[in-house]
Structure formats: structure tokens, C-alpha cells
Amino acid sequence: MGLPFSAFNKFGLPGLSSVTTGQVYDRHFKDRGTGNFADFHIAYVDFCQYFNTVMPGQDFDTPGLEDIKKFYENTWEHLKDEVEKKKKFIEFMEANIHEASVDDSLFIMAGLAAPAAAIIAKRSSESIPQVKKFKLQYIPNVVFVPLCTLIAIMGATAVQMNKKSKKPTS
Template identity: 40%
Template sequence: MGGSMGFLGKGLAPTQLLNVVMGSLYKQFTQKRIDSFEDFHVAVLDIFNNFNSALPGKHFDFPTPDEIKECFKRWEEARDEEEKKTVFIEFMTKSVKPSKLDDTTLITGIVSPPAAMAAKRAGENVPQLKLLKLVPDVIFVPSVTILAIVSAKLSRRTFLK
């Protein structure tokens, strides 16, 4: 079986694949009307939003507004369409970075399900919280886990920025 697969060739080289992807991204980018920085900013964020919604698994961090503003200035100064495309491709290859999970989020995601189950079991014995018995574990545990992760991310962002 391996011998028959050899006839298919090696496929696209990574640089060829990158050129194809960037070319299609630039085509999608230029289909929008760009008259100002706000239009440029929205078009760039739309591309990153499409990345994150279309690709399962890893998501990508958005570039900062300052990085987008710097790219817009270089893009505006470009003389012809080919130079604009080069500026755009350089910006995208530099700016597309996979988002990273921090240790706090990972630990919160691991610790919160058992803690939620223990809290539910303990709360069922308190007379004022008898209603916890009515909530199924299948709904309670994921809800508490998601709330814990969201609150950990929000508190981390608030304290770091």
C-alpha cells in the first residue's frame, strides 16, 4: 500500500501552501472597501475572527491596535497593488500567533469539576440549599467549571492590565 502512495507526489511544499493561503486571505481582504483606518482595522479583525471560527482547536490572538495602525500606514504608503500585498503578507505572517493557555486557566479547569461535585454534595445537606438536589450533576458541574474558568480569565486580565 505504501508503494502506491508514492505516485501521488510530495504535495505542496510549506512555502507554496503559505503562498496559497496568504493569497486567498489577501483576496478576501481586498474585497472589502478600505477608505480609512477603521475599515482596515475591521477587515483585519474579520480575518482573525474567520480564523478562530472556522478552524477547530487552536485559536489565534488578535494583533494589537498599534500593530494594525503601523501596518495600515505602511499599506497606505505602498505604491502599487503588489507592494500592498507584500505588506499585508508580512503583517499576517508576523501577527498570526496561536493563543496560549496560561497555567491558571489549566489548573482551574482541572480542579473545578471535583470541587463542584464536593460543593454540591456538601450543599445538599444544608437545609437552605435543598434545591441543589433538583439540579442534575450533568448540568451543575460543567456550569460551575465554565464559570470558574471565565472568572479566572477575567480576574487575571484585570490584575495584569
């Protein structure tokens, strides 16, 4: 997790690392009651949702429920000092949150196959009576092919999101 932030700092975005550590902690944990695991877990899920929406174009895989529970029971619960809690949370965050891995092969295959499939589907629709009523032959190829490609890529994204949501977290 530290690598993208250090890269941002090298490109002249000052203070980004402090935004992702200090301000995130202050926003989601400092003033919230996290006296029991349920409250801590809700704050952590809220933090993860915020983090994935703030970072442009990136998603992050977060630790599973068991890892969060272990951190809470072994570390968070026993700390009383707010500064120490912040330090331990940042250490946990840096050690357990990683960039989400994406399999680009599905997108590449959809992007390469969709234009040819769109032309074949359009030509074959002229001879199929059930599809002929949609009058696809009147749509110009410069509109139809990109539209079909976009739909194919959106479908590939949906399949990938579905696989990701079914994958058990560690």
C-alpha cells in the first residue's frame, strides 16, 4: 500500500501520505465509539468504502473479518491512548490492505471479439424473422459496433465483479 503513495509524493503531490493516514484515522475512528467489536467493524467497513471511492481508478482488497477481529481483540481493545491507537491502526492498514488485482484478459478478449461479433450478429439478423423486427440494418456500423463493444466490456466488468464478490476473503 505504501508504494502508490510514495509514487504520488515523487510526482509532487505533497501531503498525500498524511491524508491517507492521519485524516482517514481522524475521520473514521477518532470520534467514533469503538468500544466493542461491532462498532469497530462498522467504522472499519465505512473506512474501506470511503477509501475505495476516494482513490481514483483503484480498488483495494481489505482483510477478512477474522483478521479485523484479531486486530481488534489483540491490539485495539487494549489501547487507551489515542496516539497509540492511531499508530497501531496505520500499521495494520499498511500491512493488510493491498491493491486489488484485476484479470485484464477478460477485457482484452471482450474488446477484440465484440466488434467482429457485432458485425456478424447484425448481418445474420437480416435473415432471422424474430430479430428482423428490430431493424438493426438501419443502424450505422459506426454506432452499432462501438455500442456492442461497450456492452461487451460492461458485461466483462460485471462478470469480474461477480467473481470477486463470490471469492472468500482471507
